[in-house]
Amino acid sequence: MSSAxxxxxxxxxxxxxSVHHGHAVICDSSGGIVEAWGDPDxxxxxxxxxxxxxxxxxxxxxxxxxxxQLALACASHSGASLHTGMAGAWLEEIGLGEPDLRCGSHxxxxxxxxxxLIRAGAEPCQLHNNCSGKHVGFLMLNQRLKxxxxxxxxxxxxxxxxxxxxxxxxxxxxxxxxxxxCSAPNFATTLAGLGRAMAFFANAHRASGAxxxxxxxxxxAMARHPVLVAGEGRACTDLMRxxxxxxxxxxxxxxxxxxxxxxxxxxxxxxxxxxxxxxAECAIAAILIRLGVLSAEHPAVEKYWNAPLVNCRGRRAxxxxxxxxxx
Amino acid sequence: MSSAxxxxxxxxxxxxxSVHHGHAVICDSSGGIVEAWGDPDxxxxxxxxxxxxxxxxxxxxxxxxxxxQLALACASHSGASLHTGMAGAWLEEIGLGEPDLRCGSHxxxxxxxxxxLIRAGAEPCQLHNNCSGKHVGFLMLNQRLKxxxxxxxxxxxxxxxxxxxxxxxxxxxxxxxxxxxCSAPNFATTLAGLGRAMAFFANAHRASGAxxxxxxxxxxAMARHPVLVAGEGRACTDLMRxxxxxxxxxxxxxxxxxxxxxxxxxxxxxxxxxxxxxxAECAIAAILIRLGVLSAEHPAVEKYWNAPLVNCRGRRAxxxxxxxxxx
Numbered sequence: 001m002s003s004a005x006x007x008x009x010x011x012x013x014x015x016x017x018s019v020h021h022g023h024a025v026i027c028d029s030s031g032g033i034v035e036a037w038g039d040p041d042x043x044x045x046x047x048x049x050x051x052x053x054x055x056x057x058x059x060x061x062x063x064x065x066x067x068x069q070l071a072l073a074c075a076s077h078s079g080a081s082l083h084t085g086m087a088g089a090w091l092e093e094i095g096l097g098e099p100d101l102r103c104g105s106h107x108x109x110x111x112x113x114x115x116x117l118i119r120a121g122a123e124p125c126q127l128h129n130n131c132s133g134k135h136v137g138f139l140m141l142n143q144r145l146k147x148x149x150x151x152x153x154x155x156x157x158x159x160x161x162x163x164x165x166x167x168x169x170x171x172x173x174x175x176x177x178x179x180x181x182c183s184a185p186n187f188a189t190t191l192a193g194l195g196r197a198m199a200f201f202a203n204a205h206r207a208s209g210a211x212x213x214x215x216x217x218x219x220x221a222m223a224r225h226p227v228l229v230a231g232e233g234r235a236c237t238d239l240m241r242x243x244x245x246x247x248x249x250x251x252x253x254x255x256x257x258x259x260x261x262x263x264x265x266x267x268x269x270x271x272x273x274x275x276x277x278x279x280a281e282c283a284i285a286a287i288l289i290r291l292g293v294l295s296a297e298h299p300a301v302e303k304y305w306n307a308p309l310v311n312c313r314g315r316r317a318x319x320x321x322x323x324x325x326x327x
Numbered sequence: 328m329s330s331a332x333x334x335x336x337x338x339x340x341x342x343x344x345s346v347h348h349g350h351a352v353i354c355d356s357s358g359g360i361v362e363a364w365g366d367p368d369x370x371x372x373x374x375x376x377x378x379x380x381x382x383x384x385x386x387x388x389x390x391x392x393x394x395x396q397l398a399l400a401c402a403s404h405s406g407a408s409l410h411t412g413m414a415g416a417w418l419e420e421i422g423l424g425e426p427d428l429r430c431g432s433h434x435x436x437x438x439x440x441x442x443x444l445i446r447a448g449a450e451p452c453q454l455h456n457n458c459s460g461k462h463v464g465f466l467m468l469n470q471r472l473k474x475x476x477x478x479x480x481x482x483x484x485x486x487x488x489x490x491x492x493x494x495x496x497x498x499x500x501x502x503x504x505x506x507x508x509c510s511a512p513n514f515a516t517t518l519a520g521l522g523r524a525m526a527f528f529a530n531a532h533r534a535s536g537a538x539x540x541x542x543x544x545x546x547x548a549m550a551r552h553p554v555l556v557a558g559e560g561r562a563c564t565d566l567m568r569x570x571x572x573x574x575x576x577x578x579x580x581x582x583x584x585x586x587x588x589x590x591x592x593x594x595x596x597x598x599x600x601x602x603x604x605x606x607a608e609c610a611i612a613a614i615l616i617r618l619g620v621l622s623a624e625h626p627a628v629e630k631y632w633n634a635p636l637v638n639c640r641g642r643r644a645x646x647x648x649x650x651x652x653x654x
Contacts, residue, residue, distance in 0.1 A: 010602065012505030014504075015503055015515050180644070
């Protein structure tokens with residue numbers, strides 16, 4: 001087992017104020033490791049970075065889905081009206097409503113939606129949950145599997161189907177699970193397993209079979225709809241736009257990031273051990289630049305890679321930079 | 328130089344999801360190290376954890392100040408009406424106004440104040456800045472030092488006085504500085520230097536001299552007014568209340584925490600290297616429990632030490648616990 005390597009640094013003036021350590025892996029079409037930083041055998045929870053895996057059984061079920069719905073199923077969205085409106089319409093389309101969701105609610109990240117709720121003195125509903133698209137997808141799959149209403153239970157047919165797909169694309173039995181923020185089980189894997197799964201998605205457009213077909217559709221939907229996968233001003237959206245549809249990327253809570261590179265046939269997975277999103281964003285940007293799919297000069301990149309941290313008077317007081325472990 | 332030790336762990340189900348490493352030190356009345364975890368020689372920025380040091384020149388200047396004003400000068404407050412009202416009244420008392428501040432503004436942490444601004448379609452003012460009490464103190468000191476208006480410049484008489492006090496209580500020349508979120512310079516020291524300074528504050532009530540007298544007043548003011556130092560629901564406030572005025576504690580950005588224990592004459596300083604506040608709160612609680620000044624059974628403690636992370640449906644899905652390095 002290798003130690004975590006330094007993935008990001010925070011400098012304030014002349015002082016190295018904070019550092020972030022973690023692990024990263026790049027896998028190719030064979031599922032083998034092309035490059036690794038730290039420990040590829042780290043057992044970890046992918047959290048929301050594996051939503052495209054969780055959507056596989058739904059797409060394979062043959063349900064009629066638009067690209068926008070597929071992107072929303074893979075999203076950790078900001079809860080902007082665009083997202084909640086689309087999730088609500090999709091629910092209605094399948095004859096269900098907000099109370100059928102089991103994701104719970106939280107205040108949306110989208111500032112306009114957040115302020116609107118506060119001004120109205122209203123509470124957020126389950127459509128605002130960043131995972132609501134994934135959950136509408138679970139409900140739609142459940143209509144085909146005819147399971148009971150509690151589709152987030154780990155032994156429910158929906159979650160058994162997700163687990164089977166997860167274990168197939170990661171290439172190993174899951175050693176356990178945690179309950180996610182949205183109450184769905186989140187299956188554990190190794191970092192190499194998650195990288196292998198992303199390489200499967202990256203090579204799906206060249207492969208045959210129902211699973212590969214579903215995977216290729218999901219990658220294309222994510223890459224075509226960056227704003228549905230996250231939201232305005234968010235790293236997934238900004239960086240996917242900067243890569244102009246050539247790469248799909250996805251963040252997960254506690255500083256997980258994955259990237260799917262269909263042209264190169266590569267999958268990337270990384271985990272910052274302390275759970276800091278700022279470091280995961282910086283590290284994935286650095287790796288995408290290194291892989292030649294993201295331009296360091298693109299104006300969107302500066303927010304994440306060598307990003308200034310601006311203080312209360314607009315002064316650039318600190319910087320977050322890739323760590324020595326990525327050099 | 329010793330490596331950082333594990334100060335906190337985050338568990339989700341059966342998986343160790345995230346870990347936080349850092350350094351901690353306990354110093355006694357001699358300024359010597361009683362106990363250390365990791366590297367006491369780490370060069371670091373104390374950020375807001377050193378506000379009681381930054382207030383020393385003001386108190387020593389003989390300015391007439393209430394205990395509440397002293398507590399507010401040491402605060403990273405939530406911007407509740409209690410805090411902004413008191414900072415505004417203090418400014419008026421010295422014949423100045425909000426535009427004289429140089430801290431800039433940010434949305435208050437206090438939910439009621441935050442929602443009130445949004446409902447009014449209003450922007451926060453500089454009084455909402457968590458550092459506004461410190462800045463009113465700087466302005467008051469500046470009236471005595473007759474410096475120009477830009478009291479946050481590193482070579483301004485106010486900041487030179489702060490630097491001299493900082494170097495005396497930490498026991499060493501500062502090797503540099505960073506610009507803080509509030510635009511004031513934040514002087515660097517070693518972790519042992521910060522611990523030594525906290526031990527100076529802890530023993531000030533038994534010492535003689537103007538500086539010791541000022542330090543003892545500041546410690547007493549912080550311990551007597553926990554809600555002014557932070558705000559409802561915040562760790563500094565909750566834990567100081569739980570210790571019933573026997574200990575003063577203070578957080579700083581990027582996961583710094585200090586504690587001042589006047590009865591034992593001990594000073595504590597810690598830094599979590601990744602800057603995660605959740606880990607700094609967990610680690611300081613663990614150290615205070617170990618030192619016998621905080622009861623592990625106190626209801627306020629569970630929020631920080633072995634704290635459950637509750638998901639969107641109220642389920643305890645994860646836990647943050649002290650790391651193996653603190654065992």
